[in-house]
Amino acid sequence: MNPRWTLLLHLCSWPITSGGALKRNLVLALLTLLLLLPFCKEKESEEPTQEVFFEVKAGESTSRIALRLDSLDIISHHRLFVISAKLKGLDRSLQQGVYRLHTNMSEDSVLLMLSRGAIATVAVTIPEGLRLRDIASRLTKAGVVNQDTFLALCRDKKLLLEFNIPFGSFEGLLFPDTYSFPLGILSEDVLRVGILPEDVLRAGILPEDVLRAGILPEDVLRVMVRRFFEVAEPMLREVSLDTLLILASIVEREAYLEEERPVIASVFLNRLKEGLPLESCATIEYALPRHKERLTYADLRIPSPYNTYINTGLPPGPICSPGKASLEAVANPKKTKYLYFVSKGDGSHYFSETAAEHEQMKRKLNKERSRNGA
Incomplete structure (x- = not known):
C-alpha cells in the first residue's frame, strides 16, 4: 500500500480522549494536509489498462460505491475514497448512471x-x-433499442397524438443527426465483473444482452422528434x-x-399548383416491397x-427522414416555372x-446513353 495511505489509516486509528484537543487538532491537520495532496493511485507505468463499465445505482451510498470500485481495482482503498469524498463535500453528489472507467485512473x-x-454514452449517427x-x-x-419494440412505438397512437402528428407513423420525423444516449447495463456478468469482452470493445457495438441505452425507447423517439421540430419550427x-x-x-x-434541392422543390410545388401528379420515382420506390436498382414502366402503374404517377396531390405521408437542407428547400424554393426534370446520370438534372x-x-439523353452503351 502507498505509505501515504498507511499513515492516514494509522492516524484515523489514534484514540482521542476528552483531554486530547491538541492531538485531535494535530490529527485533523495531518489528515487535511495529506488529503489535499494529489489524490492518486500509484501504479507501475507498464501496467496494462483495463476498461471497465461501472454502474452507480439510484440511492447507493458512497461507502457501497467505494467498496465496489475497490473490488474492481479501480481505486486502492475504499475508506480513503469515502474520506476524500466527505472532505470535498462530494459524498452526497455521486450521480446515478453507467460510467466508462479504467484501472489506472486516479481516485480523484x-x-x-x-x-x-x-456518464458513458453511445453515439448513433x-x-x-x-x-x-x-x-x-x-x-x-x-x-x-429493440427494433420491433421501437417500430411499434413509431406507430403508437398515443405518442402520435402527443406531438399532434397527422400521419399514421413517425416516418420522416426522426431527424437525421448524431445522438448520444446514456448507457445502462443489462448483463449480470458485466454488473459483477464490470468488464466487456475484448471483441465488443474493439467493435464499439453494444449487444442487447450486455449493454443497453439507459433511456426508454419511447424517450429515444421523443428526443429525435423534438429535434425535428427544433429545426423545422421557423419553416412551419x-x-x-x-x-x-x-x-x-x-x-x-x-x-x-x-x-x-431548391430547384427540385420548386418543380414539385409548381406541379401541385397546376394540379399535376408529382411523378416522383422516389415515391414508387417507397411503395415497392423490395428495393430495385431500376424501375420499370409496370412499376409506375402499381396501385398504391x-x-x-397515378395519384394527384401529396402522398399520405413522408417517405424518409429529410435533412435540414431539404426542409429549407421546400420552405424557400427557387422561383422557377419548371414543371419537369430528368436525370443526366451524373447526379445532376435537366x-x-x-x-x-x-x-x-x-430523347436526347436516351440517344447519348445508347451511344455510350448504357
Missing part, C-alpha cells in the same frame, strides 16, 4: 467523474434520407407540416446536388396511394418548363 479522477455525472425501418435497425445495432411558419415534411422527404430522395421540352431532353 474517478470521484470527479462520478460527482459530475460524466442517423444520416439523411433513411426510412423508419433503417433508423430502427441502426439504433438496434448500437444497442439503443411558412408551410404546413404535411406539405413541408412530405415534399422535403421526396426532395431528399430525388436530389443529389445541394444546389439543386404513394404512387404519384429542368424544363413544358412537356415538349421535357420529352425532347429525354
